[in-house]
Amino acid sequence: MLRARCVADAARLSPQTVFSHVTAAALLGLWVPPRIEVVHVTQTFKTKSQRDTIVRHHRPLSDDDITQIDGVLVTGLTRTVIDCITSLPVEWALAVADSAMRLRLPPRRRDQPHDRDEVEALREEWVRYLAQLGPMRGCRQARDILRRADPGSESPGESRLRCVALAAGLPAPILQMPVHTAEGLFHADFGWALGPPHDRTFACVEFDGRGKYEDPSEQSREEARQSAIIAAGHRLERFSGEDLLNEVRHLILPRLFALVPELVEAREPVVHLNPRPPRRRNRRL
Structure with missing residues (x-):
C-alpha cells in the first residue's frame, strides 16, 4: 500500500x-x-x-x-x-x-x-x-x-517496552536473556541478572505480540515455560501491546519496579529518553 x-x-x-x-x-x-x-x-x-x-x-x-x-x-x-x-x-x-x-x-x-x-x-x-x-x-x-x-530486540513492542525501562534509569537489560530451568534452556525477551554470579536470580520480561498465542498448543507451551522459570526461583513479568496504550502506560513502571526492587534506588532517569509533548506534525507521522 x-x-x-x-x-x-x-x-x-x-x-x-x-x-x-x-x-x-x-x-x-x-x-x-x-x-x-x-x-x-x-x-x-x-x-x-x-x-x-x-x-x-x-x-x-x-x-x-x-x-x-x-x-x-x-x-x-x-x-x-x-x-x-x-x-x-x-x-x-x-x-x-x-x-x-x-x-x-x-x-x-x-x-x-x-x-x-x-x-x-x-x-x-x-x-x-x-x-x-x-x-x-x-x-x-x-x-x-x-x-x-x-x-x-525481536519486535517493536520489545523495543518500546525496553525504552520505558531505560528512560526510568534502570540498567540496560540483557536481551534474549538465557535462563536455565529443570525443563531446559529458555530465553526471555529481556531482563536483569540479580545477585552474585554463583546464585543469581533472573528478572525476566516478556512481551506478547498480537496473536502470539492464538494456537492453543503454543499457549500451553508458553504456560509450561513460564512455570519452569518461576519454579527455578526466577521472576517473570508479562506485557502486551495494550500496556503501551496511552491510557494505561503509566502502569508499566510500577510493575517493572516491583520486578526489580533492588535496582530502583540507584536508578538515574534519562531525560532525553522520556517522551516529549507531541508536536502537531508528529501526530500525523
Missing part, C-alpha cells in the same frame, strides 16, 4: 525528490508506527507546492545518502535511521534503530548473540554520521538512542 502510494506520488513530484524519514523506514522494512497518514520527502530545493498528505524536509543529501526502491528515490539506511531518531517519538526512535541494526548485521539464532564488536562499530559509524550533519533538533535524543540501540 505505502509503496504503491510512493510510486504514485513520485510521478507527480520533481525527479530529485527523495522519500525519507518514517516513509523511507517503512519502505526499507524497519519497525515504524502502524498508522502513517502522510508521506515524508526530502528536497534540496524550495517549492511553493503544498499538500496536506506530504511533509517536505529541506536538507542536503549526498549521493551516498540515496538508494532506489521500486524505481523511486529513498534515503539509504544510515540517513533514514538518523532522520527517524531525531524526529520520531522516542520509543519508536529506539524501535527504528534496533530494527536497522538487525538489518545491517548478520542474522543470529536466538542463542547466539551478535558480536559486540560489530555492534559497537555500527554504533560508532552512525554517531559519526550524526555529528557530520551538524546541529539539528533531536540530536540529544538521537545520541541517547544510538548508545542504547541493540539488534537483539
Whole structure:
C-alpha cells in the first residue's frame, strides 16, 4: 500500500525528490508506527507546492545518502535511521534503530548473540554520521538512542517496552536473556541478572505480540515455560501491546519496579529518553 502510494506520488513530484524519514523506514522494512497518514520527502530545493498528505524536509543529501526502491528515490539506511531518531517519538526512535541494526548485521539464532564488536562499530559509524550533519533538533535524543540501540530486540513492542525501562534509569537489560530451568534452556525477551554470579536470580520480561498465542498448543507451551522459570526461583513479568496504550502506560513502571526492587534506588532517569509533548506534525507521522 505505502509503496504503491510512493510510486504514485513520485510521478507527480520533481525527479530529485527523495522519500525519507518514517516513509523511507517503512519502505526499507524497519519497525515504524502502524498508522502513517502522510508521506515524508526530502528536497534540496524550495517549492511553493503544498499538500496536506506530504511533509517536505529541506536538507542536503549526498549521493551516498540515496538508494532506489521500486524505481523511486529513498534515503539509504544510515540517513533514514538518523532522520527517524531525531524526529520520531522516542520509543519508536529506539524501535527504528534496533530494527536497522538487525538489518545491517548478520542474522543470529536466538542463542547466539551478535558480536559486540560489530555492534559497537555500527554504533560508532552512525554517531559519526550524526555529528557530520551538524546541529539539528533531536540530536540529544538521537545520541541517547544510538548508545542504547541493540539488534537483539525481536519486535517493536520489545523495543518500546525496553525504552520505558531505560528512560526510568534502570540498567540496560540483557536481551534474549538465557535462563536455565529443570525443563531446559529458555530465553526471555529481556531482563536483569540479580545477585552474585554463583546464585543469581533472573528478572525476566516478556512481551506478547498480537496473536502470539492464538494456537492453543503454543499457549500451553508458553504456560509450561513460564512455570519452569518461576519454579527455578526466577521472576517473570508479562506485557502486551495494550500496556503501551496511552491510557494505561503509566502502569508499566510500577510493575517493572516491583520486578526489580533492588535496582530502583540507584536508578538515574534519562531525560532525553522520556517522551516529549507531541508536536502537531508528529501526530500525523
